[in-house]
Amino acid sequence: MPSVLGVLEKRERVALARAEELRSEVERLQAALAEAEDAARRAVIAREETVEALAEAAGAVDAPVEVPAAGAAGPRVKVPxxxxxxxxxxxxxxxxxxxxxxxxxxxxxxxxxxxxxxxxxxxxxxxxxxxxxxxxxxxxxxxxxxxxxxxxxxxxxxxx
Known part of the structure; x- marks a missing residue:
C-alpha cells in the first residue's frame, strides 16, 4: 500500500506540471494577441496615412476628411x-x-x-x-x- 504522503506528492507534481503547461499556453496566447493587436494598429495607421496622402494629392488638406461610418463598407462621413x-x-x-x-x-x-x-x-x-x-x-x-x-x-x- 502506497504512503499517503507519496500519493500527495505525486498529485502535487502532476498539478505543478499542469500549471506550467497552462502558463506556457497563456504566454503563447498573449504573444499571439499582441501580434494581432499590432497588426490591427498597423492596418489603422496604413488606412489613415492613405486617406491623408490622397487628400494631400487632391489638394484638399484643409477640407473635411472622410471617416468610415459604422459599417466598414458603409458610407463615409466628413469631419471638418x-x-x-x-x-x-x-x-x-x-x-x-x-x-x-x-x-x-x-x-x-x-x-x-x-x-x-x-x-x-x-x-x-x-x-x-x-x-x-x-x-x-x-x-x-x-x-x-x-x-x-x-x-x-x-x-x-x-x-x-
Whole structure:
C-alpha cells in the first residue's frame, strides 16, 4: 500500500506540471494577441496615412476628411477642422456624440475616455471591429483639432 504522503506528492507534481503547461499556453496566447493587436494598429495607421496622402494629392488638406461610418463598407462621413465658432453641430452624429462624451468625462474629473467606452456610449455591438471604428473616429477628431490624445488610446477635450 502506497504512503499517503507519496500519493500527495505525486498529485502535487502532476498539478505543478499542469500549471506550467497552462502558463506556457497563456504566454503563447498573449504573444499571439499582441501580434494581432499590432497588426490591427498597423492596418489603422496604413488606412489613415492613405486617406491623408490622397487628400494631400487632391489638394484638399484643409477640407473635411472622410471617416468610415459604422459599417466598414458603409458610407463615409466628413469631419471638418475645428476652428473658433464651429460647434459640434457641424460634426457627423457619431463624432459629435464622442466629443460630448469626452467633454462630459473631463467635466466630471475623468482622466480621459477610451475607445471601448465610446463604442458602448454609441450603442454599438461589443466587438473589436466596432472598438477600432470608435478609435479611428477619435483619432480623426484629434487630427482635426476636436480632441487631444494625451496618452495612447486616452482621449481628452482639446486644449484651449
Amino acid at each position: 477642422l475645428w476652428c473658433e465658432g464651429v460647434g459640434t453641430g457641424e460634426l457627423p452624429l457619431d463624432c459629435a456624440r464622442i466629443v460630448a462624451l469626452v467633454e462630459r468625462d473631463a467635466a466630471g474629473g475623468g482622466e480621459g475616455v477610451r475607445a471601448r467606452a465610446m463604442r458602448e456610449h454609441l450603442g454599438w455591438a461589443s466587438s473589436d471591429a466596432k472598438e477600432q471604428a470608435a478609435r479611428f473616429r477619435a483619432k480623426r477628431l484629434v487630427e482635426r483639432g476636436w480632441l487631444t490624445e494625451q496618452r495612447p488610446g486616452l482621449f481628452r477635450p482639446r486644449t484651449a
